[in-house]
Amino acid sequence: MAELRYIDAINQAHHEEFARDERVVVMGEDVGRKGGVFGATMGLFDKFGEDRVIDTPLAESSIAGIAIGMAANGLLPIAEFQFADFIHPAFNQIVSEAARMRYRSNNAFGCPVVFRTPYGGSHGTALYHSQSIETYYAHVPGLKVVTPSTPYDAKGLLKAAIRDPDPVMYLEHKRMYRLIKGEVPDGDYVVPIGPAVVRREGRDLSIFAYGWMLHESLQAAEMVAKEGIKAEVVDLRTLAPLDKDTILKSVAKTNRALIVYEDNRFVGYGAEVAATIAEEAFSDLDAPVMRLAGPDVPGIPFSKPLEEWFYITKDKIAESIRKLAAY
Amino acid sequence: MAELRYIDAINQAHHEEFARDERVVVMGEDVGRKGGVFGATMGLFDKFGEDRVIDTPLAESSIAGIAIGMAANGLLPIAEFQFADFIHPAFNQIVSEAARMRYRSNNAFGCPVVFRTPYGGSHGTALYHSQSIETYYAHVPGLKVVTPSTPYDAKGLLKAAIRDPDPVMYLEHKRMYRLIKGEVPDGDYVVPIGPAVVRREGRDLSIFAYGWMLHESLQAAEMVAKEGIKAEVVDLRTLAPLDKDTILKSVAKTNRALIVYEDNRFVGYGAEVAATIAEEAFSDLDAPVMRLAGPDVPGIPFSKPLEEWFYITKDKIAESIRKLAAY
Amino acid sequence: MSAMEAKARVTPARHKTLGLSDQDVLDMYYYIALARALDDRMWVLQRAGKAMFVISGPGHEGCQIGAMWPMDKKHDWFVPFYRSIAACLVKGMTPRDILLGLFARAEDPSSGGRQMPGHYGHPGVKILSTSSPVGTQFPHAAGIAYASKIRKTGEVTMTAIGEGGTSQGDVHEAMNWAGIYKLPIIFVVENNMYAISVPLHKQVAGGNVAARAAGYGFPGVATDGSDVLECYRVSKEAYDRAKRGDGPTLLEFRVPRLGSHSSDDQQERYRSKDEIDADRRRDPLQTFRIYLEGVGLMDEGKLKEIAGRVKREIDEATDYADRSPLPEPESGVRHLFHDE
Amino acid sequence: MSAMEAKARVTPARHKTLGLSDQDVLDMYYYIALARALDDRMWVLQRAGKAMFVISGPGHEGCQIGAMWPMDKKHDWFVPFYRSIAACLVKGMTPRDILLGLFARAEDPSSGGRQMPGHYGHPGVKILSTSSPVGTQFPHAAGIAYASKIRKTGEVTMTAIGEGGTSQGDVHEAMNWAGIYKLPIIFVVENNMYAISVPLHKQVAGGNVAARAAGYGFPGVATDGSDVLECYRVSKEAYDRAKRGDGPTLLEFRVPRLGSHSSDDQQERYRSKDEIDADRRRDPLQTFRIYLEGVGLMDEGKLKEIAGRVKREIDEATDYADRSPLPEPESGVRHLFHDE
Ligand SMILES: Cc1ncc(C[n+]2csc(CCOP(=O)(O)OP(=O)(O)O)c2C)c(N)n1
Ligand SMILES: Cc1ncc(C[n+]2csc(CCOP(=O)(O)OP(=O)(O)O)c2C)c(N)n1
Ligand SMILES: [Mg+2]
């Protein structure tokens, strides 16, 4: 057991899975000699060679499409997209091909590919290096979507994703890479795709969050605790399929729900969580389901004042908690 | 005033706008000599010439990308995608470029492009000629999304879209093309982007729908009317920006909401409508917000029994209405 | 190649020089005849209301059979497109498999009736499942070939597309990748001069798809697709090249389009009668028959015999597929993921 | 081109043969010096914590200035990429404009501080707004050129990208379109042998970007990007060709990469010292100075004078940008749509 940074946990999962199963390969821009622009694949090139650690041309659609072909022919590819903002050229390959291969072939062919990519805003990441893309992909039947929020989960969910016989989108909020540290067992373990987890118990209201928003939410919960508000904080972890049971159980206890996401609010992922609660926990609710999310502009602007205007911070979350608790 | 089919209303809007403003061009696969695979651009090639009625190569990303460039240099392009299922290669150009041009350039450049495409299931359209794509695009800030449900609106909204200084996604549910007929004024008129419309008054519950689902919902409302249930049916028409006022007003009256959409249910567009009602009309609600939507599989399968299994029909809607009314 | 040209190209030794036995060329003819008859049957069934939709490849059969002939039917991979009916037959699919798809039956090996007809796939003979979005198959094929290369399986991968499809970004990206890694792959472009109604000069800048290969550092060859033996010859070269580890080849076959794009299209609306007639004269079923007659391998009797055999097979397959059950409605939820 | 080669290529008449006056070449040198000094300044500001991020084009200036020189600064269009700093300066942006972007000020003409530095755009001088996703600019440029053609404006459009970016599907699709319509457009590829850390042989099959043009039926020319006059010559030819209505040209400039990819990268981690040093010897700032000295247009005094002028301009621009206000937080909601 060692305390690792989030990024190191991801790197470790790669190393262990590469050693465990020679079918595993990783491909993407700069994943080879450079070890990835964030270091996720550091050390793999020297250890496992360029056949398995593949610096690709700058062409995302083919990164996805070629991974699909590799998977059809016996490999277990991890396709890294350098920034989630640049996964869009691969949208067709992921939505029309990867996610449909099994269904359309009536189970004749599968598609065990992991699509990994750093998403979300950090300082100075601006319009095109900060996007949240989970909404687009969580909507795609045939695709699983995970968003680990701790180093422990980052390692365990990456292993689960690599071993999953179906395509998994693995989303890493880049702000966590170096800031979030935690205990990570050295050896092999898996965090199953699916279950959400209660990160903080409370009884006044439930916050549902994932990625960086989980950490802001935990801090906000801490802040309002001093004011006597006991917020429960649920880490969704897997966005698709959604763990409804954990959500509904929490709402049944607290009777109030706040969904926090950094992505643009309108038709954002949190709408599904809100709609699910509204539909299935109607009689449990003492207050309207509330969403706190990114403004509906095309991305996080670069200039500091604009960036701060955009961000969902612990302060803004605390503000929402107070409002919801007072309803 | 003439009774026109939905497809003819679209065709007429093209003809009138082409005559009105020589900056208008249309581009897409087979839009020229063939007049489009559904006939939306019929007659334009002969009348307005191949410079303005452009048969493009089979390459959707460039259809969108080149339209963006044309728009930057004084044209008003209508980019047709032959089927909505094939718009995905253009996802990056639409999301990262068209929808962001104005915001990212701080208003220096605009992007007056209309992205037109037939979506949704009809008989035998199968996995790849039947997709609903509105969820992906309604989530994109900077993009307007319209889904006209009547010939009148089809013409008026297409004109509004062409004249809009910003990018508009114009979605035509292909099942309406020949089946839905209605009165369409001969001359010029515009249906503004934005407002929803109540298509049928009722006081027991509100149905929110668009596209083909509007017509199934109207029929379902007719069915249950005989049983004494008075369903109000609201045609959303514009999906982004959403007309919250009309929605909330209706819920305030009926106290019950059913959202019907053909797209896959999970993280589908209807989730936003449900979440909005749950959040902003909480005290109006006498029953949980209810969603009826397509199953979460990658598309509508071809084989008849599977196709029928997928479809949201008036019968299924009537069933949901009864359940909601009885809550 | 017209009938007259076909006659001019009859030289007794031609197929032998290429290493093909008499039986080989007779078998090749059989497959062309089979594919064409199957194709005709599908249109008849569609017009009779027994099938909703047909998309097929009349005119493309010759090049497909020539291209597929060198491939190892069990070992090598094929990533088809919707016109690949003849190629899929040679690769190992049966008329039954194809008609089960046409009728959208539960037993359809391509998709269990989930996809439109023409979306071939068959795990048993290593034909990857086809989707509709044109161009996506090229990266898949490159990925399969990359896996073959690093897993050292010795497999060759062939993929096919129309000339219209080469406009897609995916096609460029896949060829670039294949060139970088010198993959054991053959890219087949069946150029029938139209993408639905869009003529070549509005789709392919320069008008010459094969010429694109040079830009990726591998050979590109343009061949008359109605000359079956020439199609075989260039394909065999490409195959050997791939086997030797010398990398990809791009094969452009210029083929006649003998029908409308699909059962939803009427080509008379955008093609002249003259042009359609000119295409008919390049029918590989005819040009190859002329060759076989010329070298004394085919006569009236033999033709009848093959036609009879083909008809029997297709009748049998039609009956079988027609009687085969449709999928259960509830099966619609299945196979979203592996364990369901 | 190294210093020695540069010396060898000094012939008194060279720029005159190309139709360039003495003043022209001196101005060209000024722009190279200006772009380089601006670039250096940005890195200094970044290291001093005054800027968050720098991406610039040291080594690329010579080809950019050669390429942009024939263009009409007011009338023609430019669709840049993040290394196009020198090209944007020639086209009409000022050091002030660029530093307002670096400091993300409200007055930044490219984006009002919304985008990262290096995302140029300027409606006043017809430079289209740049985004980050590599390759998307190629279709935009083709669309602009198509509009010019059918509106008969006589505009020429130039766009630029790195060699890595040519792997993108969009680049293929745009070149195909431009070839089909013989558009008045110049595609510039600045080949610095790396896409961040990925070397040419893992990005560009065949290793030769210019060779791709033949596949689209228009000329492609590879040029030593450190030979400014040669860059000008091929660009002038491309420009005249576009003006005449003869269609597109693909220009590949082989340039040194004198720095890391951006301020977030350390090239020493994947490039050898020898290679980096070899690139330094191909610096266009040096090779062009050698030319000017050789033809007697440049001496110590003149160099100092230019350096002084450049420094003054950049100091002034730095001061101005530094004092310029940041955007108001509430302005973040603005300009989502036209009327807001
Ligand atoms: C991405 C995508 N866009 C559009 C279509 C609709 N479509 C199907 S086939 C076709 C034309 C294909 O032409 P070509 O590649 O030349 O093949 P051909 O049909 O002529 O054999 C088009 C436009 C599609 N299936 N996929
Ligand atoms: C679509 C997309 N994918 C990835 C990136 C990240 N990225 C930015 S620049 C770059 C390398 C570009 O290399 P090249 O085109 O050769 O230009 P150079 O930087 O060498 O001038 C990459 C991978 C991006 N900006 N856009
Ligand atoms: Mg074709």
Ligand SMILES: [Mg+2]
């Ligand atoms: Mg480069």
